[in-house]
Amino acid sequence: MPRRSGGTYSAASMADIAFLLLIFFLVATTMDVDSGLSRKLPPMPTEDVDPDQSRIKERNIFVVLINANDQLMVENQQTSIFDLRKKAKEFIANPANKDDLPEKTIKDIPFFGEYPVSKGIISLQNDRGTSYNMYIKVQNELAAAYNELRNELAMDKFGRRFDELDKERADAVQSIYPQVISEAEPKNIGGK
Amino acid sequence: MSKFKRKIKVGSQEISTASLPDIVFMLLFFFMVTTVMRETSVKVAQKMPGATEVKKLERKSLVSYIYIGKPRQNFQSIYGTEPRIQLNDAFAKVSDIRDYVTSEREKRDENERPLMTTSLKVDQFTKMGVIVDVKQELRKASALKINYSTRKVTEIEK
Numbered sequence: 001m002p003r004r005s006g007g008t009y010s011a012a013s014m015a016d017i018a019f020l021l022l023i024f025f026l027v028a029t030t031m032d033v034d035s036g037l038s039r040k041l042p043p044m045p046t047e048d049v050d051p052d053q054s055r056i057k058e059r060n061i062f063v064v065l066i067n068a069n070d071q072l073m074v075e076n077q078q079t080s081i082f083d084l085r086k087k088a089k090e091f092i093a094n095p096a097n098k099d100d101l102p103e104k105t106i107k108d109i110p111f112f113g114e115y116p117v118s119k120g121i122i123s124l125q126n127d128r129g130t131s132y133n134m135y136i137k138v139q140n141e142l143a144a145a146y147n148e149l150r151n152e153l154a155m156d157k158f159g160r161r162f163d164e165l166d167k168e169r170a171d172a173v174q175s176i177y178p179q180v181i182s183e184a185e186p187k188n189i190g191g192k
Numbered sequence: 193m194s195k196f197k198r199k200i201k202v203g204s205q206e207i208s209t210a211s212l213p214d215i216v217f218m219l220l221f222f223f224m225v226t227t228v229m230r231e232t233s234v235k236v237a238q239k240m241p242g243a244t245e246v247k248k249l250e251r252k253s254l255v256s257y258i259y260i261g262k263p264r265q266n267f268q269s270i271y272g273t274e275p276r277i278q279l280n281d282a283f284a285k286v287s288d289i290r291d292y293v294t295s296e297r298e299k300r301d302e303n304e305r306p307l308m309t310t311s312l313k314v315d316q317f318t319k320m321g322v323i324v325d326v327k328q329e330l331r332k333a334s335a336l337k338i339n340y341s342t343r344k345v346t347e348i349e350k
Contacts, residue, residue, distance in 0.1 A: 023225035128321035
């Protein structure tokens, strides 16, 4: 039997095999970026907290309630989700220095000098029967209110959007509009 | 005598395909390295609610996940249709969260522990009751940085 010449084989199919593998990994790769709303939970209260200390003046609190039927009550008024952002913005900024909206304290802030910073706190309370979807919508609207105010301020002062600022400038803007959303201890009113 | 010789065209030349496997291999290695095979299979329904103000979650190695939602169809006969919590690969009770947080913390470097984030991957049809419980447990475990996982949408729907 005649021996076939040479021990070499054609490398032409190597490209095909590599392509096959490539396509497999292309399909298997999921470039999912995790994104979401970041929040910080308050630490567990310690026993010896003076109850008087945690009292905040009524005008400084923006009460947002969501009930088990996903209805929204803002400052004792039933509100639709689409009005929440506007109301929250008015509360946080208090542009006309109204008496029933939060007080302001003068603080020394880099780049801005003496600047009145609002003492307002947003208090969010939900029921155990509230849907998660609604809760996220409300959280989103409140975050949007802060982001819009920060953007407006950054545009006014630096001519750029808030997320395009460098660290120090962003920190300055952030200390003028700190995101204070407090969540009350959960209650169970509307049942499951 | 001119310094540059004029090139003489020799018929029509073909591009050599010898380097094609190299290029393909390069791409292949890129995708092989970047592919992360999921280590946990999610056993609960996961349809995230939409939000507009989302931020990207950085440092994935410091993120631990808690999945909450209705059990998937093939688990419903055992676990029912009420929203359940899933940690790692198994269904869990609210009281298991503290142990989970501790074990996750043990896995990380000591100086990175304060930066750890817990990502709550919650299905949008879940009621807040179970989430409130989970959040209370996280507070007790002092895992205070959380992230509500959401989809990015341009506008919230009614």
